[in-house]
Amino acid sequence: MIPAFDVVGHPNKGKSSIVSTVAQNDSISISAASGTTQDVQRLDVAVGDSRYFLYDTPGFQRPTRVLAWLAAHAETAEQRAEAVRRFINDSDCQREFPEEVKLLTPIMEGAAILYIVDGSRPYGADYEAEMEILRWTGQASMALINPIESEAHVDEWKQALTQYFKIVRVFNAMQADFEKLLAILEAFSHIREEWCDAINSLVQDYRRDRGRQGREAAGLMSELLIRLCSYQVSQKALSQEQAKQLRPALEAKYFNDMRGLEHDYHEALKSLYYYHAFHTEIEELPLQDNLFDTEQWVAWGLNRRQLTMAAAMAGAATGAALDLAVAGSSLMLGALGGGLIGATSAWLGASQIAEFRIQGLPVGGFESRQGPVQNRNFPYVVLNRFLVIADALKQRTHAHREQLVMKEGDLAQKIERLDKRQQQLIHRALNRLSRQRSVEGLPAVLTPLLL
Ligand SMILES: Nc1nc2c(ncn2[C@@H]2O[C@H](COP(=O)(O)OP(=O)(O)OP(=O)(O)O)[C@@H](O)[C@H]2O)c(=O)[nH]1
Ligand SMILES: [Mg+2]
Structure with a gap:
């Protein structure tokens, strides 16, 4: 019954x-x-x-x-x-x-x-x-x-x-x-005694469904991060000159696709929690006009000090990072240990956002490429924006009808609330993503942020 x-x-x-x-x-x-x-x-x-x-x-x-x-x-x-x-x-x-x-x-x-x-x-x-x-x-x-x-x-x-x-x-x-x-x-x-079994199963199913939503949300979040951090567009051209001329169009497509991708994943998250009429207004992903304005990224990502700490926790002193650190702040070099060299370069690396390249092709043609984003802060920005929506979904019920204007959440604080090991895993994962490296078990690493 x-x-x-x-x-x-x-x-x-x-x-x-x-x-x-x-x-x-x-x-x-x-x-x-x-x-x-x-x-x-x-x-x-x-x-x-x-x-x-x-x-x-x-x-x-x-x-x-x-x-x-x-x-x-x-x-x-x-x-x-x-x-x-x-x-x-x-x-x-x-x-x-x-x-x-x-x-x-x-x-x-x-x-x-x-x-x-x-x-x-x-x-x-x-x-x-x-x-x-x-x-x-x-x-x-x-x-x-x-x-x-x-x-x-x-x-x-x-x-x-x-x-x-x-x-x-x-x-x-x-x-x-x-x-x-x-x-x-x-x-x-x-x-209602005759409903006892049906209701007990129903309650269990509600809980199971919550668990499933959490897992799928972590999956969506991971997929979005991987796709946005590695995304690039390219276009073949006959000459180097033509490849150069393609730049504005390529750039526009690149930023447009990135925003579209992010929007689709935010919508998928809302559907996952059964919201179909929940309109959120979230400031556009800061791309394009702010291409070299790293301060713009701080609002959604980490600030300079936090990013430095994050890179130190991730142990981000790679060869390339070391080169950047030497070029950018040789004065500091004597005073800093290995971990901090990586950390300093994380901020320096943040001044590069999306690269435009022209590449010669073996067949004699050329190719213009835009992306991927190089910024160390970028995965934090994407992560934070996703989490802000996830939190809003959990804090409201389906009885709310008003549109929500998204405010920047404090990602650094959210990460700091976790234990040290979890923090380190998150920083390491995001650091790898910003360098277009794969991360094993990314959903599991990010799940504590959704709980
Ligand atoms: N702040 C607040 N507002 C509520 C709450 N529950 C209902 N409301 C508001 O009260 C109004 C009436 O809510 P409805 O759910 O439409 O009430 P109803 O009993 O179905 O009304 P009818 O269908 O007209 O009989 C709406 O404006 C709701 O947003 C609540 O818990 N808190
Ligand atoms: Mg009613």
Whole structure:
């Protein structure tokens, strides 16, 4: 038997927001206007091999009159569920109380009740009619207090709700509290025995799915880094002169492709977490105009001191780096040890961003090439931008609807929070990527940053 939940309550109390959050679905209509949900919408939610139904419903409109109708059609307690059944099948009621008929129908077909109230507004006796109607259905139920603006009235709500519901929980639709979500589902396994196994598997599947998302996000992040750090474009030409003339077009294509690639991976990350309508505004990857302006890269990557430390941790004193260090800062040379020579050159190396080259071909022609990016800071920039989006996805729920303007995150701090060994592995990996070298097990190296 597939578990089903009917989300009901007053209009405009966050029913659809809770449905969006629980179903991880950002396509459901939510708005500040009361009466947004006019019809029942059944969502068929699949998580791994598990499945359940979630009903988003309109709010109660005339609960007092509905309760009066029901009272007139049931003399004793054992007739109450039957009276509700008659109510939803009665054509006059369907005409007069369409919202109540719609929201009660899934319940009478076996769905459990999730009753939503707003914990920032005071409790009032006008809610009692709707809670009474729900009690008359005789179905398993739980009340959720959604503190829309504050928790000011949560306690009084708890007092009132426990009179009608066995289980009362506070659940904020806007804060992604994954464990709390699972706890709510788990609670239903206790009040609906026949759902016990299905719900236990569902909860496990939710967890497994989270794990999968984390692994796939690390995979996407690694792939993006490798592709962007090694990307280059080339074009054949007949003469050296022609090859030189190709430069502006090649450069434009190169930067355009890089930005496109990054955008595609950011979108793939959003889809991985089931966001399809989440618009982010992120400053363009600083390329092209800032080609030699290394300071521009600091905003998203590491600053000079951090990059120096990173290179020292990665032990980046390669032959080429040593040459650069000698050429660029021979004065410092006597004072610095081997590790720091590599470190200094990391900053010097940062002044080269993307190289343009013309190469003679064996057949007598020429080839213009643009890329790859040489900058030591570049992998940090790409990594940071990806992580900023990953964090935003985890901090919001599918109930949020506004666009997000991305601010630079502090990557250095994120790395410093990890243990020394993990830090070193990350710096080594990024150092290799900036030199277009392969890195073994890159997703595993980067995963701690996503946790
Ligand atoms: N800040 C905040 N706003 C919330 C929360 N839950 C809902 N809202 C806002 O409250 C308004 C109503 O939310 P909906 O989810 O559309 O409410 P509803 O109960 O489905 O409304 P109807 O379909 O009109 O009955 C929207 O503007 C939401 O953004 C919350 O937990 N915090
Ligand atoms: Mg709604």
